[in-house]
Amino acid sequence: MSKTIDEILKQTDFSKQDILALLQTNKEDRNKIFTHAAKVKTEYVGKKVYYRGLIEMSNICSKNCYYCGIRLDNKKAERYDISDAEILDAVKFAHESKYGSIVLQAGEISSPKFTKRISNLLKQIKEISNNELGITISLGEQPDEVYKEWFESGAHRYLLRIESSNPDLYYKLHPKNKKHDFEIRLACLKSLQKIGYQTGTGVMIGLPFQTYSDLADDLFFMKEFDLDMCGMGPYIEHKDTPLYKYNNLLMSIEDRFTLSLKMISLLRILMKDINIAAATALQAIDPIGREKAIKVGANIIMPNVTPGMYRDSYKLYENKPCTDEEASDCTNCMEIRIGITGDEIGYSEWGDSIHHIKRIQQGLV
Numbered sequence: 001m002s003k004t005i006d007e008i009l010k011q012t013d014f015s016k017q018d019i020l021a022l023l024q025t026n027k028e029d030r031n032k033i034f035t036h037a038a039k040v041k042t043e044y045v046g047k048k049v050y051y052r053g054l055i056e057m058s059n060i061c062s063k064n065c066y067y068c069g070i071r072l073d074n075k076k077a078e079r080y081d082i083s084d085a086e087i088l089d090a091v092k093f094a095h096e097s098k099y100g101s102i103v104l105q106a107g108e109i110s111s112p113k114f115t116k117r118i119s120n121l122l123k124q125i126k127e128i129s130n131n132e133l134g135i136t137i138s139l140g141e142q143p144d145e146v147y148k149e150w151f152e153s154g155a156h157r158y159l160l161r162i163e164s165s166n167p168d169l170y171y172k173l174h175p176k177n178k179k180h181d182f183e184i185r186l187a188c189l190k191s192l193q194k195i196g197y198q199t200g201t202g203v204m205i206g207l208p209f210q211t212y213s214d215l216a217d218d219l220f221f222m223k224e225f226d227l228d229m230c231g232m233g234p235y236i237e238h239k240d241t242p243l244y245k246y247n248n249l250l251m252s253i254e255d256r257f258t259l260s261l262k263m264i265s266l267l268r269i270l271m272k273d274i275n276i277a278a279a280t281a282l283q284a285i286d287p288i289g290r291e292k293a294i295k296v297g298a299n300i301i302m303p304n305v306t307p308g309m310y311r312d313s314y315k316l317y318e319n320k321p322c323t324d325e326e327a328s329d330c331t332n333c334m335e336i337r338i339g340i341t342g343d344e345i346g347y348s349e350w351g352d353s354i355h356h357i358k359r360i361q362q363g364l365v
């Protein structure tokens with residue numbers, strides 16, 4: 001006889017079979033998973049949510065991922081590149097609003113000029129915030145030396161999504177060429193970890209061709225890789241991308257949303273003390289999507305602090321939330337929203353990954 005959901009949740013180790021059963025639960029059983037994940041979160045990382053003020057500094061990208069609205073070949077995307085002065089203004093706003101950290105994100109560009117620009121920005125961010133702001137960067141695949149230079153310049157967390165841990169699926173989402181090589185992506189993640197970054201990855205959920213088995217493998221991938229952070233969310237189609245033609249293969253947007261919440265809660269159960277972000281894409285589907293993710297295991301939220309006039313152009317997918325707001329509008333709105341979840345906000349705290357802190361104590365970093 002197969003195990004009940006209650007029986008599986010009592011275990012401390014999970015087989016692929018267990019995870020597959022959990023991923024495919026109906027509504028009643030799903031709530032059991034959510035409740036369990038919420039308990040794990042409270043016990044291991046507490047009922048606190050940390051802010052990372054997100055600065056989408058440029059949507060210029062040299063890559064051609066099939067799912068992404070700002071891919072190189074999308075001539076319809078209006079390109080922008082925010083000036084350093086404007087970036088530093090956004091940083092000041094985050095600091096004054098007592099956000100513990102910021103995230104610098106951009107399309108993928110690799111050049112000596114870009115490397116220097118980021119290094120300078122990192123140093124300036126540290127300086128103007130008296131070293132009070134934590135810095136996460138999400139700037140794609142780069143040579144080891146670049147990762148090292150940015151680490152030494154003040155960044156201490158790096159986000160690089162694997163998108164899918166199944167190479168076959170990866171190549172259905174990316175052109176098969178040197179610029180989009182699965183092995184290079186893996187090597188980059190390893191290198192980031194080795195340099196000493198708190199390393200984060202993530203996947204998209206509900207992609208065409210993706211199976212439950214792929215998603216279960218994604219969870220095991222993150223566990224085996226011993227990652228410190230994760231940001232994952234639903235795939236949301238964008239009509240000006242090549243993947244759009246497979247829309248008929250997709251599950252409903254509501255099902256992608258629910259499956260994303262399940263993935264977040266299962267990851268919390270598998271990796272109890274890591275930082276898990278409530279992805280912005282969740283809010284594109286449900287106005288309180290990120291708050292729902294906080295309730296079932298996420299503990300990081302990334303309020304957008306990109307100056308308002310640029311927000312509309314960083315369109316990885318359709319329906320991106322808060323593109324009409326200014327950062328100050330979001331701050332007030334977010335505090336009320338988080339209040340509803342029963343969590344409190346860790347103002348002016350870095351909120352580093354407890355998993356990473358433990359790894360340092362164990363001499364693993």
Ligand code: 5AD
Nearest residue numbers: 067068161234235236237281316317
């Ligand atoms: N839907 C959801 N997420 C997307 N991303 C890019 N395009 C989409 C999309 N259409 C995510 C990718 C990337 C991150 C910056 O945004 O996972 O790593």
Ligand code: SF4
Nearest residue numbers: 061063065068071107
């Ligand atoms: Fe560029 Fe990232 Fe979009 Fe790929 S997902 S096209 S690397 S911005």
Ligand code: FES
Nearest residue numbers: 322325329330333
């Ligand atoms: Fe942006 Fe509510 S979070 S306006």
